[in-house]
Amino acid sequence: MLELGKERILIIAPHADDEVLGCGGLIEKARKHGNEVKVLIGSVGDILFRHNEHGIVDAATRRKELNNALTHLDCKDFEILFEHKESAMDTIPKNQIVSKLDRIMDTFSPTMVFIPYPSYHQDHQVLFQASIASLRPDSRRKLKIIAMYEYPLIVWQYPKIHDVGELYLDITGAIEKKIEAFCKHTSQIRTGEHPLAPEKIKKWAETRGMEIGVPYAEKYHLLRAMLI
Template sequence: MDKIKNIIRQIRIQIIRILSCGKRRLLIKERILIIAPHPDDEVLGCSGLIQRSLKEGKRVDVVILSGGGESHSGCCSIDEKELIGSRRALSRTAAGILGLSLNHLHFLDYPDDEISFDCPETRKLRILIDKLRPKAIFIPHKGEGWNDHLAAGDIMKKLIGKDSCVELYEYCVWFWYYNTWNIDWKNACVLKMNKQEHTAKNRAIDAYIQPVAPCGRPWSGVLPKVFVGANRWRGELYFRER
């Protein structure tokens, strides 16, 4: 059954990639903010965007909401603080590969698997947004199929409000893996990476998924091969939310 599901996923991924080819190019604002629910989402979904923006002299900030402390839940007895510290170290390594200054990499302490607007960390996030004054914010796609990813988007929509002039975009991570066919193609745009950008993205992905914890599993947990392969595409798909 899993084999059949993965074949269907592969077919869907290829169809979406083909349909993406004729979509307009992503236009990058001078100050962008990327909201990642967990350490690795910013790399899987937005590595090309980060590199291209920096190359064009734009300001990029990344906020990682949780430490990803549940990635070894039910696996082993690794202390959660050690796990979070190790995953954040991977975030710093990946940021360096993409050319992102560590001063522009921000960590919050939302609980993994329980990200919500009511968390006290939301106040810190609000203060950070007011300080950074981004012109465009990137959140996980609404079809991600994972509560933390959906909650991250909802939090940002509530914080910036409907009347804000900030542009809002959705980026794709687990979108590639889940069976989402209701796709807003009229607001789709694509960033096509050059060879150098694509190589750096794959290096940044490997910086997350290759290092292993004492138990022998990757610090970020074991990710499905179909999922990782989909996110290694040379293009990045985005959707203008407003």
């Protein structure tokens, strides 16, 4: 489907870096074949990272890293939904989040939507719930695929979702570009055995690839698919 160059793909991510962690290979392959890709980031703001030697990373740095990462993947269409609400999206009335998503669904008219698997983080949970509300059945929308993407910290799942389908994407030819794009999020890089260390992100993709018999893959949890 991606090779046809006719898809309009919407990726909804809570934070800057989640888009690459979950869908970096998808973005690279989709753009390579001429498909439209739009990335929505829930919020970017000043935030304290204990792993970062400078402590607080400001919103301007986060936006610059996001732009650099997506530019590396040839994705120029991105939007930040709320300023200065990072790690505090649970303080935003849910109807405001859904209204913004509805507007973008109507104007961008995606054929595929990828939303975050809800983890322990409150922003992931809030954006997942708002996405589900916005993706309610609507005869005006012709969505081929609605799926949840995962990221390495899904190993601490809350809650674990059952009764969903499995969707894999072979990213063997895109794995290096995915890792390079993640490394553009300089403030997010961890080292050693942390799941967000670049070598561990690559290992995660290798594990998913092993499940389908390819060197590297991304796994998506399928919520709905429609053949057209």
